[in-house]
């Protein structure tokens with residue numbers, strides 16, 4: 434175990450590391466041209482940084498980041514979009530699920546600098562308290578959460594799952610691979626297995642998704 | 651995580667050359683295995699070469715009547731491809747049994763083949779591990795070994811290869827195509843890609859430094875019933891304890907590869923010859939020379955029973 438002192442030191446190092454990252458709002462075109470496909474050679478003892486710009490919830494964001502920054506940390510710590518949650522930070526829980534280019538991914542297991550030009554949708558982009566996405570409304574209606582920590586990831590995942598079924602992507606429980614997958618409870622549950630809920634709100638989550646999918650549970 | 655410099659490769663040869671030019675560089679594709687290990691400082695590259703910009707994202711017919719799968723084709727896209735679902739159902743099934751929807755959207759064909767073991771001692775940097783730190787010893791031997799290998803293990807390492815997709819690729823006789831830093835290309839039969847641990851468990855494949863996988867090809871379809879059966883601790887989103895990938899023809903002949911038992915996909919031709927005689931006969935040959943531990947000897951019975959389930963499912 435590190436002593437409290439060691440903790441202090443590593444926290445300070447961490448702060449030094451983040452000073453180099455600045456969020457600048459700018460037009461995408463201009464940034465795409467400047468965007469380095471290579472990080473800056475770091476000064477002695479300093480972490481390497483790189484520029485990247487991608488759109489988040491429809492708004493272009495340009496950042497200069499420590500190359501180690503995950504998409505999750507870029508969203509939360511640099512863009513202050515804290516709706517996306519950090520659970521395990523290792524791809525094991527799904528709390529960090531966001532939609533990139535129409536596909537759900539674990540934002541903790543991808544580097545921000547690898548997303549030049551991408552378009553990212555987070556829970557904040559799906560809907561607002563005043564104008565909720567139908568999936569957000571359904572989670573409220575069906576009590577699809579208890580503590581709510583896994584919920585943003587569940588909702589982003591659920592929205593993408595319905596698109597995946599529409600696109601005909603099969604799953605582990607799809608019976609016949611040569612025909613389009615059906616919208617069954619078993620299909621929804623299998624497809625949502627990458628989102629763990631510590632509170633065990635699963636049955637209500639499945640009901641919420643089923644309602645949006647337009648089928649009785 | 652250790653600091654690293656980053657570049658996006660714009661040609662395969664440039665990527666391979668960049669990797670060879672830096673003593674501690676790694677390619678990054680989906681990042682779902684590499685970043686996990688970098689966070690734990692099990693992997694500590696000083697330079698990352700992002701290969702996602704390379705044009706290896708297609709599945710195309712080969713002249714031989716098979717398919718060429720680009721190294722960057724995502725696991726979701728591969729599993730959902732109509733030709734794969736129709737003619738290589740085993741591959742779709744194996745892919746869909748692995749990880750989660752989110753992870754499969756990122757994970758690539760090459761990255762999946764090259765993912766590293768899930769041995770818990772490999773993941774715990776406080777433990778000795780010959781794979782992580784050559785020569786430090788193996789904490790698994792004499793430890794908790796429920797997940798570990800029963801075949802092909804050594805005094806240095808008893809880890810398994812965790813990929814489901816690789817089991818299907820092995821049964822389908824896939825070939826891995828690569829480019830080396832000097833620009834030369836080669837084709838490696840999947841059987842020769844992964845190595846047994848021997849005394850050098852840190853050397854996991856026969857790829858050389860900087861060698862880049864460009865595609866994986868499948869020979870022309872062989873027909874038959876395709877089944878992938880994975881036995882695990884929960885119904886989804888878990889690695890296999892044991893898995894069986896099989897192609898069974900009407901006359902009962904076929905192919906079978908087994909996962910969760912060794913440092914590489916396990917396939918024994920003499921065992922396949924026993925398929926018409928049933929699971930026990932196949933298992934006896936397949937598990938010949940097995941060296942289970944007290945914790946994982948259940949895998950021997952589990953392989954036989956999973957085989958029996960697969961063969962009976964194939965009969966319909």
Ligand SMILES: Cc1cc2nc3c(=O)[nH]c(=O)nc-3n(C[C@H](O)[C@H](O)[C@H](O)COP(=O)(O)OP(=O)(O)OC[C@H]3O[C@@H](n4cnc5c(N)ncnc54)[C@H](O)[C@@H]3O)c2cc1C
Nearest residue numbers: 524679680681682683684748749757758761762813814863
């Ligand atoms: C929670 C969790 C559960 C999982 N469950 C399963 C499971 O049940 N079954 C299963 O099979 N897998 C499972 N996985 C593993 C997953 O399948 C792998 O992480 C994924 O396939 C790796 O692909 P990638 O493209 O992300 O690889 P990366 O992480 O990008 O790379 C992996 C390795 O391959 C190298 N590499 C990548 N591309 C190339 C190339 N073109 N040429 C040469 N080298 C290359 C990299 O340098 C690196 O060493 C799980 C992962 C997680 C996090």
Ligand code: SF4
Nearest residue numbers: 769779780788807808
């Ligand atoms: S089994 Fe292999 S990977 Fe696991 S601790 Fe031993 S040497 Fe390391």
Ligand code: FES
Nearest residue numbers: 520521522527541
């Ligand atoms: S925080 Fe990303 S999967 Fe858990």
Ligand code: FES
Nearest residue numbers: 579581630631632
């Ligand atoms: S609602 Fe608490 S973790 Fe899911």
